[in-house]
Amino acid sequence: MARIQLYDTTLRDGSQGEGVNFSLQDKLLITQKLDEIGLDIIEGGYPLSNPKDAEYFQRVRDLPLKHAKISAFGMTRRKGVTADQDTGMLALRDARTPCCTVVGKTWDLHVFEVLRVDEAENLAMIRDSVAFLAAEGRHVIYDAEHFFDGFKANPEFALKTLRAAADSGAALLCLCDTNGGTMPEEVAAAVNAVRKELSTPLGIHCHNDCELAVANSLIAVDCGAIQVQGTINGIGERCGNVDLVSVAANLALKKHHEVLKPNGIVHLTELSRYVYEIANLQLRPGQPFVGSSAFAHKGGMHVHAVNRLARSYEHIPPETVGNERKVLVSELSGRSNIIAKTTKYRIAEDDQLMRNILERVQDLENIGYQFEAAEGSFDLLVRKEAGLYTPKFQRLHYRVGVVTEESQVPVTEATVKLRVGDDVEHVVAEGDGPINALDTAVRRALLRFYPSLEQMHLVDYKVRVINSAEGTAARVRVVIESRDEHDTWSTVGVSENVIEASWLALVDSVEYKLFKDEGLPD
Structure with missing residues (x-):
């Protein structure tokens, strides 16, 4: 042609x-x-x-x-x-x-x-x-x-x-x-x-x-x-x-x-996202060919079919345009979704574990969690259900306070007390807001034990009200996106208290980073 x-x-x-x-x-x-x-x-x-x-x-x-x-x-x-x-x-x-x-x-x-x-x-x-x-x-x-x-x-x-x-x-x-x-x-x-x-x-x-x-x-x-x-x-x-x-x-x-x-088509996803970044515009997840959801599969029947024969639910291989397939985990998922997302743990033959993971996902989504865009939290959930999880640190308590001084500029201070093994760290940090102060305090407390956290940064923070009819008592879902020099990941937390929801997402983000750095369990 x-x-x-x-x-x-x-x-x-x-x-x-x-x-x-x-x-x-x-x-x-x-x-x-x-x-x-x-x-x-x-x-x-x-x-x-x-x-x-x-x-x-x-x-x-x-x-x-x-x-x-x-x-x-x-x-x-x-x-x-x-x-x-x-x-x-x-x-x-x-x-x-x-x-x-x-x-x-x-x-x-x-x-x-x-x-x-x-x-x-x-x-x-x-x-x-x-x-x-x-x-x-x-x-x-x-x-x-x-x-x-x-x-x-x-x-x-x-x-x-x-x-x-x-x-x-x-x-x-x-x-x-x-x-x-x-x-x-x-x-x-x-x-x-x-x-x-x-x-x-x-x-x-x-x-x-x-x-x-x-x-x-x-x-x-x-x-x-x-x-x-x-x-x-x-x-x-x-x-x-x-x-x-x-x-x-x-x-x-x-x-x-x-x-x-020649081979220019394989760079289309890269080009699309480059222009979005330069223009400071939000990506369209559902954009054909190059969107982050263009090859995302959520329904269990779809994922089952894609695992067997990708073209049964994909009009082209995603890598043809430089994109990638994404399997989503939610209350609509089936066993195939769980298998696709947990391949690295080699637990596909454990039917009872697969059911336990799926039931846990459904229970948590019923109260407002969402794991489609929180692969870090889902990974930790799998570890917990599979008996592969040992917490990297223990929260003893935290406190966040906001003080408005004479200048009318609010000052936020977070106090965090954590236990790592036999050591207790009690740290105070200031930040631009309660979440920034908490994030700073947690890093400061853990950096002595886990130096790799120096390379971890929060890059996005989203809050969504789940049951808005409850007014100020409504539950909120917080999704935090983090990155290091190698990867980007997201974690989620849900609570009636926005700071607690943020804490849960923040802790998951830190723990995911530390587990990721260790590699797969034996």
């Missing part, structure tokens, strides 16, 4: 999404990552819009890109101004990128009501802009804004705008579903109609307002489009753009097109 170009506009269109704000350094880092995986064209921004984008086009020239071409984005010349006198055109020229992407009006509604020019001037704006940049030696991509709405309203008018761009030297015409409201069959009909009229290569640029952006992009490729424009993780204005991660995976694994670099 043919190679399909992937054109990334994360740095421009994606940055228009709510809560997305890339620094100059962010943009340069993402550019390098996109190049490494094999994106074909990277749209860096609009050089006239702000100083950051203008500087990006200067700095990006120094990056040792091995595959991707950089494109500068801009609009057609203004009405009544020649292209060589238009500041936007000159900014595109001076960006010195190998590609330039020019967006023009395709929908007669926009031409007459928004731009307020006649048809002849709109066509002249398109022709002049494309011709000016083509004469400068640029690979010009013409983005036909609102193409599908324009084609539905006045197909003759819309086709004239495309022909104006093609006749003036556009290397590719990109059909844009700017409002994101077009159905797949409408995309197919429009792309086929354009291909009958014009021989210039076509691209597709879809927004996701009807959650059809991936479907619309794929059907456009089926109808002959050779380029898909989109963003990593689908970030963008309103409901976002098409997710290039899903597009790449579908084109390569389902449609058998060539995309990215």
Whole structure:
């Protein structure tokens, strides 16, 4: 099958999404990552819009890109101004990128009501802009804004705008579903109609307002489009753009097109999470192909089948896109889930132990525990039920106090008394809050006995009210995520007292770290 170009506009269109704000350094880092995986064209921004984008086009020239071409984005010349006198055109020229992407009006509604020019001037704006940049030696991509709405309203008018761009030297015409409201069959009909009229290569640029952006992009490729424009993780204005991660995976694994670099598909999960991290956005667990739950199995029947034949409940092997399978343990679990999660302990043949573990999980979940995202606590539960657990330390007591001084700034102090073997440690520590103070005190008390705790850090803390109808007496569930130089793990605690729930999760986290460092029992 043919190679399909992937054109990334994360740095421009994606940055228009709510809560997305890339620094100059962010943009340069993402550019390098996109190049490494094999994106074909990277749209860096609009050089006239702000100083950051203008500087990006200067700095990006120094990056040792091995595959991707950089494109500068801009609009057609203004009405009544020649292209060589238009500041936007000159900014595109001076960006010195190998590609330039020019967006023009395709929908007669926009031409007459928004731009307020006649048809002849709109066509002249398109022709002049494309011709000016083509004469400068640029690979010009013409983005036909609102193409599908324009084609539905006045197909003759819309086709004239495309022909104006093609006749003036556009290397590719990109059909844009700017409002994101077009159905797949409408995309197919429009792309086929354009291909009958014009021989210039076509691209597709879809927004996701009807959650059809991936479907619309794929059907456009089926109808002959050779380029898909989109963003990593689908970030963008309103409901976002098409997710290039899903597009790449579908084109390569389902449609058998060539995309990215060889073996680039296996790095999709890494790329997705890298962009989430740089953008400071929350990962979507259920994101197709690359989400943390994309290959998660919870029902006992599902896990039983997956253990025997993975493809019975998975459309692709997760490692194909750099992801991994996850077996969840909950009250819905069966014996297969427990077996899958306890393989390292070699206890699968002990039917009674399997039942005991499952019953314990169900009892604890009945009072608010949840082990799906608390593998550290589940591991300790298995050890306890299997008789493989000896506590690393004993809590004698703890106390947490908050004092507001004259400055009105609260000061939190935690006192912890622990026993390790025959030794008793009594430690006081301050923190930014009760949990931070407790965490500091526990480490301080245990570090002499367990130096490896120096490498352990808490990275996330979540509190969830379980039975909110009980008001202030409601139980809360606390999940703590921790990491060391090798791993990340989560633990859980439940109590009517948020500090006690936090203590339970914190103790599990410390003990899991210590057991993990010891390795598997003999």
